[in-house]
Amino acid sequence: MxxxxxxxxxxxxxxxxxxxxxxxxxxxxxxxxxxxxxxxxxxxxxxxxxxxxxxxxxxxxxxxxxxxxxxxxxxxxxxxxxxxxxxxxxxxxxxxxxxxxxxxxxxxxxxxxxxxxxxxxxxxxxxxxxxxxxxxxxxxxxxxxxxxxxxxxxxxxxxxxxxxxxxxxxxxxxxxxxxxxxxxxxxxxxxxxxxxxxxxxxxWLPLFHDMGMVGFLTVPMTVGMELVKVTPVEFLTGPLLWADLISRHGGTITAAPNFAYALLGRRLSNVDDEGTYDLSSLRIALNGAEPIDEAAVAAFVKQGTRFKMDPNCVFPAYGMAETTLAVSFAPLGTGLTLDQIDADLLESDNRAVPDPDGTRAFAILGEPLPGLEARIVGEDGAVRGEREVGEIQLRGEAVTPGYLTVNGPVATQDADGWLSSGDIGYLVDGQIVICGRQKDVIILAGRNIYPTDIERAASVVEGVRAGNAVAVRLDAGSRRERFAVVVESRSAGDADEEKRIKREVGSRVFEAVNARPSAVLVLAPGTLPKTPSGKLRRAAAGQQLAGGLAEEES
CATH class of the missing domain: 3.40.50.12780 (ANL, N-terminal domain)
Structure with missing residues (x-):
């Protein structure tokens, strides 16, 4: 057995x-x-x-x-x-x-x-x-x-x-x-x-997603640990239920993607009575969305501490279904640790050089779990060194032997057992740092621009729904590769507001990455395609919105 x-x-x-x-x-x-x-x-x-x-x-x-x-x-x-x-x-x-x-x-x-x-x-x-x-x-x-x-x-x-x-x-x-x-x-x-x-x-994570099924059903059921489980609908109907359950049940461990922590932080900010919830029992608030949005985490921590939450309960992690669930955990009780680096050297030389005054920062996600190992590989297939950026490869007992596809089974490991993750990142003292997905990197005049930087800049514009901005690659792989920004706003349809949002998004993005989007689209809430766990699907957004982008540029 x-x-x-x-x-x-x-x-x-x-x-x-x-x-x-x-x-x-x-x-x-x-x-x-x-x-x-x-x-x-x-x-x-x-x-x-x-x-x-x-x-x-x-x-x-x-x-x-x-x-x-x-x-x-x-x-x-x-x-x-x-x-x-x-x-x-x-x-x-x-x-x-x-x-x-x-x-x-x-x-x-x-x-x-x-x-x-x-x-x-x-x-x-x-x-x-x-x-x-x-x-x-x-x-x-x-x-x-x-x-x-x-x-x-x-x-x-x-x-x-x-x-x-x-x-x-x-x-x-x-x-x-x-x-x-x-x-x-x-x-x-x-x-x-x-x-x-x-x-x-x-x-409240969905059970059709690996974090919900493996992390928050299979693990407690297998080791025999107490679990309080509700559905995503119950959470989205009333996000404060999450804080209420932690308070009433003395919850010690929870998890969610970026958007949920940002949403809970906003809802907690409207609660005046700081005795309404008691989050002091929480020792792990896992965030496995890569790259982790430090602004969302900061907003959550600011509000959570009003209700006795330990800010160091924030628990950055890296995971993927291909490794069953988890790849690495940050050290317990250390909260969110950011690696501040030189943005120009990252974009031009694929090196993560420390810079306390740098404009780019990524979460440090800890060492690989027992039974797993990680390495960074360049486009030439050579293994990269400390703070050199490339694709993350993984090997170990938790790595899947393969996929099932409509065209039959497909192996995931090379002859030496390494899995190519599709994630771009680097190592710092053996700890993993994620920059973004390889397929999403935008290449402009030899610079590697990560879409999360564009999306975070767009998200701070008034009227843009938090977590609902996506950078879309245009003419990918060609000499004239460009990008567009698509945002959701409740002001969609208001000509004057749309014009303001587009102007401000363009300015904010230029300040962040020194490049202007070729187009900015403002769409109604619920339009952007997302994964079942709430993450934006950039490739699907590009395909779905190709017609709208063409109209915008004409």
């Missing part, structure tokens, strides 16, 4: 299984189940899956949103020897015909013959039937005869087929094995100094 399943069973069947558990349904109808109770439900569901014909190593897709149902369902699949894929979820604005076609492609790619359907997605059952997709309702599985012992699988067996954040029309899944999971979750537990007796995780 795999070490991952062994550890999960040890937690569920022992003292931790009786004492620790998961609270769901906040804030309207909170209910708590111990991990032992979750395991009992999972055993029944696993029995139903096996008796229903699920084969060893079989791929099972899940379409559900409620953590109370998802937790036993994913454990059931692992007990039955299968792998889990969390499907992209349709929204009220989704074209169900397109969604169904994309979902059928995903199911064929992962060779899944079964979808487990749960709340609130039962109404899409007829759509699945129309496309010949077999499904079972999660509620029906609980009538199964409990599986006495898990189906035996080895360390190389697939455990999680994690869909990437790219286009659903051209899907790709990261193949995460039982060995990958065990290596990464035990390394994270060690570096974060998890204490199963006292730590309490609080999360």
């Amino acid at each position: 795999s070490r991952f399943v062994d550890l999960m069973l040890e937690s569920a069947r022992g003292e931790r299984g009786e004492a620790k558990g998961i609270t769901t349904g906040e804030p309207k109808a909170p209910v708590r189940h111990t991990w032992g109770q979750v395991h009992e439900r999972a055993a029944r569901m696993a029995g139903a899956l096996v008796s229903g014909g699920l084969a060893r190593h079989g791929a099972v897709a899940v379409l559900a949103a409620e953590p109370v149902s998802i937790a036993p369902a994913v454990q059931a699949v692992w007990l039955a020897g299968g792998s889990i894929t969390m499907l992209h979820q349709p929204t009220p604005r989704t074209d169900l015909a397109e969604w169904a076609a994309d979902t059928v492609r995903v199911l064929a790619m992962i060779d899944s013959k079964l979808v487990l359907l749960g709340s609130p997605f039962e109404p899409v059952a007829p759509v699945l039937e129309e496309h010949g997709v077999a499904y079972r309702l999660l509620a029906d599985l609980e009538d199964g005869e409990p599986l006495a012992e898990p189906v035996d699988v080895d360390e190389d067996a697939p455990a999680l087929l994690q869909l990437t954040s790219g286009s659903t029309a051209d899907p790709k899944a990261v193949r995460i094995t039982h060995g990958n999971l065990y290596s990464n979750l035990t390394a994270m537990a060690e570096k974060a100094e998890l204490d199963v007796a006292t730590d309490i995780m609080v999360s």
